[in-house]
Amino acid sequence: MADRISDAEHAVMEVLWDDSPLTAQDVAERVDPARGWSAATVKTLLGRLLAKEAVRHEVDGRRYLYSPAVQREDYVDGESRRLIDRLFGGRLTPLVAHLAERDALTEQDITEIEALLRELKQ
Template identity: 30%
Template structure:
């Protein structure tokens, strides 16, 4: 697994836009986030700057516009975040996390069938 820098919750929101539409400009990111957040354009640009400093995104310059693209794919980042969460909250025991999740959530028969299939395919 690549060593991906820690991404904050706010940075995740920016990354979701970049993963969904890349490359994209700061203005495109701002426009995508304006309905789901109350962030000012300056806030979004600060988040982009932080992601650049962390080397999570890169950019290409076309004229006076910067187009941002991810340096890690979404699945890699989600996998690392999941691993970090399990270590922090469940002392690394994925079983405890799964049991907690299953006990606290109403799973449909389809959900249960999918989980069984995943577990059976691991053999």
């Protein structure tokens, strides 16, 4: 059930999170063109996602309408925690510190995050 979603599969999930239910063809049309996938590839990925129970399908005549069975929020949460656990001892502060050191934070980022945290405190 909770098999890991691969990178290519994730690209398909993004399409379905954006809008669903969709037919396989719809998905193929909307998936990131940079991937350059054939329709067959998208169908394979949808099949694998079904097997992993990451998407579900309802039957519509001779075809399927696909919808996510996993919430984006949950996926994002899992992936984020994985990274933070694996590389930063499970704590967010070192990640922020790392990005700061790497000059990966703009003035705007800093201001936004400060505002966010300020809100959290009340």
